[in-house]
Amino acid sequence: MQRIRRILSSAWTAIFGDPVRAFGVVSLVLLIALAIAPAKEHFSEWHRYQRQYLNLIRDRGDAVSLRRSFKPGIHQIWLPDLGVVDRCTTCHLGLNEAGLADVHQQPFSKHPAILHSLDGFGCVICHGGQGAATTVSEAHSSVRAGEEPILPARYIESGCGQCHQDQLPGTPQLNLGRSMLRRYGCVHCHAITLPDGTKVAAIDHPPSLDHIADKTTREWIFSWLKDPQAYSASTTMPDFKLSDADASDISAYLVSTSTPLPGDSAALDVKPAVSADSSSGPSLYGESFCSSCHAVQNAAGNLVGGNLGPELTRIGNKAKPEWLLAWLENPRTYDATTPMPHYRFTSQQVTILAGYLQNKSDPDYGANVHLDPWNAAQVARGRKLIVELGCAACHEINGVQKPENFAPELSTIASKPLAQILFLPGMEHTLSSYIAAKIRQPRAFGASVKMPQFTLTVAQSDALTTALLAQTSRSRSMPDDLRVAETRETSYQPAGQAGKLMTELACLSCHRINGRGGDMAPDLSSEGSAVQQQWLVSFLKNPNTLRPALIRRMPRFNLSDNENKELTDYILAVYQSPSIDPDFTLPPMNVAETVEHGRQLFYSKYACQACHIVDTKTDKGYIGPTLTQVGSRLTAAWIYAWLRNPQALRPGTIEPNQNLSDDDARALTAFLMSLKGPGGRGAKQ
């Protein structure tokens, strides 16, 4: 103690004993204190990067221009409307420098070309992170309250989705994720409200279970509930990880409350035996183009066919024979809103097809399922489980109401504070990893989590995560003029008797008309302006393909002559394009000469044979429709208008707009109109 005091007092005397020395020491301390601020700046991280950048560009050929565009100091992009204060460009100095395309050293490399300017949107809108920070660790990886580390590159498309509610051609992952939210039933349980106040609507078609006992057995329901993917690998029904007792009780409830439909047992006396000719089943299945919508697993285990309807690999295990007959007879009796067309099969065809499908079964599937008859306690517990698990959020179930807001709303999930999230041990503390993990393994987050297990590929779960990460609170608070609204499906419904017929034939499952319908087949909104009546009548009677390379084709519906006329008249009268002149005629020139001129243009100047076939002997073009009888199929007005500007009639069509002169377009139209096909040509001559 004494010693310390002595040292201190001697130090005091040494420094302040002499007033001049004391003044010198105080000045020195002040000077050092004043130097701290500039020194701190000089040794700061961003300053070091700026010096590195200057070193990098010093020896380059374009050093002078790069130096000219370099500004020392902290750079900031401030966008009050978007809440952006980004200082990233302080260190990322080469983002806008086209000359630095060959530099791959971060933070100096050039930003890849995108359609937006850096100054207009800043960085954090897409990349996340803390824009205002001036150190790497704070900007890139801070996880303190309210802060978010940089978004992994694999989810980068979520940034686009904040403004672009519509599909963008350059963001397939975001588009896939968004369609999966609708197709996989996510939005049945989780509400997602868009900035304009509308809710994202589901586009899947979970079957009603009101009459389930007509369709299938309790044993099948049990096996299905236990593992949906074992029955159909492509199903969107998730696995609820049910115990045997749970599955048994739920199946008991569904079967016991199912109400029978009269039609489903009426056909019992029809012999569902395999017809004498064993090839008639497969050929009818093929002719009806069932595979355009339904997939079947082939011997190699690959799914072959479309995904609009359920997979049929093991349909024989599921469907009761009498139900299958009634369904093929008219699917709308069982399910009034099914996307499946009413094919108008003859009763013989129904029997053949039902027998063929019934044979598509796997003897091992559900072979060891033996359920005891259900009792009242099981039924009561089954109902309790159905309510708890939210089955009625997707399926209509007798005696259970559709629950409202069954699961948490996801409208602003991407702005959920990290402090509100319970991370699993060993998990990266970021929102993206939380969302991805929750999608992949929901039940890992605790026994009380009701969310079922979906079977998704990595690409699919990444796409879903990307779509959800676009649901930020910024996407709702940003100015309206930045937002690109989604093009919504209209509620178009064809009218009258023909409209009823089109609903029965489910035309809109494949065709799009006036903004509603599928995208498997051509848009029919202007079909009435395009085609000739006679052709349409015979096409509906027996659709032959127009495009040789297509595997999904229009099926044949056994329409009566009256129905055919009804449909043809309606299409020709209603589906008219306003941009087509109905009175268009070719000018009265020497016809043969114009046709020959058109032929020349077709083959030499415009080389249309690259994609189209006019003469089946010489032409091989395999992309556009075959034109051998286009003169009997299309109207001259349509051909002319199409040649002038194909995209104006059908946006997005790949036929290039060749900017034809009026004369060329007319000559080509004359040539194409002269192609009447095998029967027509003779008649004309």
Next chain:
Amino acid sequence: MTRQFASYMTLRPFTWMILLALSVLAGCRRSAPPASELKATATGTAIVESSGGHQIGVTGTALSDPLVIQVNDDQGAAVTGALVEFRGPAGVNFDPAVVLTDSSGQATTSVTLGASAGRYQLSVVTPGKSHPVTLEVVETALDYQQRLGSILADKYCDRCHDPESSPERVSNYDNLAVKPHPFTEGDTLNKMSDADLTSTIVHGGPALNRSALMPPYGNTLSAADIRALIAYTRAVADPPYHPAGTVYAFK
């Protein structure tokens, strides 16, 4: 007095040195590679690629197909249980990075490319009998513009320019009297300038005195679309495309 000060000061370097030594030790412990739990039961002397090379992916995302390689012995027979390590430049991620070959001698990994676009040279290494054996694999990552180009190419161009046919989409390549250049054909396309490619796309083949079977797309595609298409062809060119760029003079 001064000596007293000095004695205090001398303590400090010691503390610093101890701290430094401790931190070095801690650093070493952290940077030491995790002990590999995989024990090779056999060694091979050659690696061949089974599938998954020359893929075109997107920056920062997993390639659509896994990388599958096979380890063989001197006689060319598959080796089971050989240790295989996948390596790549910074940013590339393998899942798993170290793996033993399966019963058919194959090792499979899922590859996630880094955040910058371009060609990624990956190597597959197995210890071998006397010296390590290496197989080089090249994968390409596309940035936003290049991928937009690939999507446009898929819609507008590949039907003719890609000779590969699938049942879903039959190629028109064989039907054309004058064969189009596949976009990977660097030998031809690398010699054409961006301006040449642009005018071929905008005005069709005849613009450069080439076949009229190539129609003009100038009224169908936007300028940005065409830039994206060219960026895509440059990215997938084989041999790789090197822009002429600025000519630098030595100081």
